Amino acid sequence: MKAFSSSILAAFSLARTAFSLATYSAVSGGPSFSVGLPLDSTISSTSAGTVYFSLQAPSTYQWVGLGIGSQMSGATIFVMYSDGNGNVTISPRDGKGHVQPDFNSTRMSGVTLLEGSGISGGMMTANVKCTTCQLDSTSTSTQSPWIAAWRSSGSAIDSTSESYSIQQHDYGSTRQFTFDLTTASIPSDSNPFISSTGSSNSGGASGSSSAAPTASSNSGGVSSGSSSEIPPEILNNFMRIPNYQKAHGVIMGLTVALLFPLGALAMRVVGSPVLHSLIQIISTCTLIAGFGLGVKLAQMTDLLYKSPGRAHTIFGTLITVLFLLQPLGGLLHHRLYLQTGGRTPVSHLHIWLGRAALICGIINGGLGLKLSQNTTGGEIAFGVVAGVMMLVYALSVLLKRKGARGQKARGEKTRRAGKWEREERMIERDAGSSRSRR
Incomplete structure (x- = not known):
C-alpha cells in the first residue's frame, strides 16, 4: 500500500511537470511571456521544432516583442501589435543588430495564432505556435537565453501587415533573461493556454505549473528562470x-x-x-x-x-x-x-x-x-x-x-582679323614701292 501510494504521488508530480509553462514578467503590470515545449518536440539549437509561447501586455502598448537568443543580432523575434479588428498581428522577424528586425516570410509559414489571442479587458494577447523555430540552446536547458522589448507610447498600430515598420522601443524597455525549459513541458502538441487544467487563456502561466516564480532583483517582475535587465553599459550604448x-x-x-x-x-x-x-x-x-x-x-x-x-x-x-x-x-x-x-x-x-x-x-x-x-x-x-x-x-x-x-x-x-590687316598692309606697302620705282 505504501509503495502504491508512492507511485501515485510520483505520477502526480510527473503530471504536474508535464503541464507546466515557463513564465517571465518583465515589469509589474507590464508585458509577460510564457513558453511551453511539447514532449515530442524536436526543437533545439540545430533543428526546427514546435514551441508554444504567449505574449501579453496592456492594450495601450504600441507593440511588444519576444526574441529567441541572447541579443538582437541573430535572434528570432516575434512582434505583437493590434490589427485594428479586435485581434492582434504576430510578426516573425530576424534580428540584424540594433536596427529594426526584418520580416521573415519563410518562418511565418510555420507560425499560427492560436485561440485565446486578441484584445480583451484592456490586455492584448498573442498565443502562438511555431513549427519553424529553433532555440539558442538545447530543449532541456535550464538557462535558455531570450530577449524582450516593447514600446508603451504612441498610438495603436492597427495593421494586419506582418512587415509593418515599427518605431524603436522605449528607453529602458528591453530585457535579457533565461527560461528554465525543464519547467516548460506540455503533454501534447495542443494549445496549452486554454487547456482544461486551469491555464489562463490570456497568455499567463498554466495554473498547474510546478515552476515556482522567483523574484527578479532588477526587472521588477517574476520568472521561472533567471532574468535581468541589459547591463547598464550595453543599454547606454544602445540608447545612444x-x-x-x-x-x-x-x-x-x-x-x-x-x-x-x-x-x-x-x-x-x-x-x-x-x-x-x-x-x-x-x-x-x-x-x-x-x-x-x-x-x-x-x-x-x-x-x-x-x-x-x-x-x-x-x-x-x-x-x-x-x-x-x-x-x-x-x-x-x-x-x-x-x-x-x-x-x-x-x-x-x-x-x-x-x-x-x-x-x-x-x-x-x-x-x-x-x-x-x-x-x-x-x-x-x-x-x-x-x-x-x-x-x-x-x-x-x-x-x-x-x-x-x-x-x-x-x-x-x-587673330584672323589681325592676319588680314597685316596682309593688307603688306599689299599696300608693295604697291607703294612699285609706284615709287616708276
Missing part, C-alpha cells in the same frame, strides 16, 4: 544609437551634398584657389568626423561591413578614401599649373575624381537613409539639397565651357 545616427547623417549629408560642392563652385565660379582650398579643408575635416561617427555607429549596431549594412559601410569607406586623396591631387595640380600655365593630366584626374566622389557620396547617402529607415521628410530634404547643388554645379560647368568656347572663337576671329 539614435544620437549617433542623427549626428552621422547630418554631418555626412551636409559635407557631401553641400560643403564639397560649394568648394568646387568656389573655383569654378569665383575662380579663387584660396577660397576653394579653405572650404575643401573644412569639408575634409567634417568628413573625417562624420566617418568616425559612422564607424562607431556600425560597430554599436554590428553592421560594420556586415549585412544589411555591408553596402553602405564598404561604399562609404571607399568614398572617404577617394575624398582624402583629393587634397594631394589638388596640391599637385596647383604646382604643375604654375609651372606649365595650363592643365595637366593630374588636373583632369583631380577634377574627375572629385566629381565621381561627389556622385558616389550622394548615392551612398541614399543607402544610409534606407538603412536607418529615415523619415520621408529626411529623405526628401537630402534629395533636394543634393539635387540643387548638383544642378548648380552642372550649370556652372556648362556655362564656363560655353564661355571658354566663345572666348576661343573671339580670339580666333581677332
Whole structure:
C-alpha cells in the first residue's frame, strides 16, 4: 500500500511537470511571456521544432516583442501589435543588430495564432505556435537565453501587415533573461493556454505549473528562470544609437551634398584657389568626423561591413578614401599649373575624381537613409539639397565651357582679323614701292 501510494504521488508530480509553462514578467503590470515545449518536440539549437509561447501586455502598448537568443543580432523575434479588428498581428522577424528586425516570410509559414489571442479587458494577447523555430540552446536547458522589448507610447498600430515598420522601443524597455525549459513541458502538441487544467487563456502561466516564480532583483517582475535587465553599459550604448545616427547623417549629408560642392563652385565660379582650398579643408575635416561617427555607429549596431549594412559601410569607406586623396591631387595640380600655365593630366584626374566622389557620396547617402529607415521628410530634404547643388554645379560647368568656347572663337576671329590687316598692309606697302620705282 505504501509503495502504491508512492507511485501515485510520483505520477502526480510527473503530471504536474508535464503541464507546466515557463513564465517571465518583465515589469509589474507590464508585458509577460510564457513558453511551453511539447514532449515530442524536436526543437533545439540545430533543428526546427514546435514551441508554444504567449505574449501579453496592456492594450495601450504600441507593440511588444519576444526574441529567441541572447541579443538582437541573430535572434528570432516575434512582434505583437493590434490589427485594428479586435485581434492582434504576430510578426516573425530576424534580428540584424540594433536596427529594426526584418520580416521573415519563410518562418511565418510555420507560425499560427492560436485561440485565446486578441484584445480583451484592456490586455492584448498573442498565443502562438511555431513549427519553424529553433532555440539558442538545447530543449532541456535550464538557462535558455531570450530577449524582450516593447514600446508603451504612441498610438495603436492597427495593421494586419506582418512587415509593418515599427518605431524603436522605449528607453529602458528591453530585457535579457533565461527560461528554465525543464519547467516548460506540455503533454501534447495542443494549445496549452486554454487547456482544461486551469491555464489562463490570456497568455499567463498554466495554473498547474510546478515552476515556482522567483523574484527578479532588477526587472521588477517574476520568472521561472533567471532574468535581468541589459547591463547598464550595453543599454547606454544602445540608447545612444539614435544620437549617433542623427549626428552621422547630418554631418555626412551636409559635407557631401553641400560643403564639397560649394568648394568646387568656389573655383569654378569665383575662380579663387584660396577660397576653394579653405572650404575643401573644412569639408575634409567634417568628413573625417562624420566617418568616425559612422564607424562607431556600425560597430554599436554590428553592421560594420556586415549585412544589411555591408553596402553602405564598404561604399562609404571607399568614398572617404577617394575624398582624402583629393587634397594631394589638388596640391599637385596647383604646382604643375604654375609651372606649365595650363592643365595637366593630374588636373583632369583631380577634377574627375572629385566629381565621381561627389556622385558616389550622394548615392551612398541614399543607402544610409534606407538603412536607418529615415523619415520621408529626411529623405526628401537630402534629395533636394543634393539635387540643387548638383544642378548648380552642372550649370556652372556648362556655362564656363560655353564661355571658354566663345572666348576661343573671339580670339580666333581677332587673330584672323589681325592676319588680314597685316596682309593688307603688306599689299599696300608693295604697291607703294612699285609706284615709287616708276
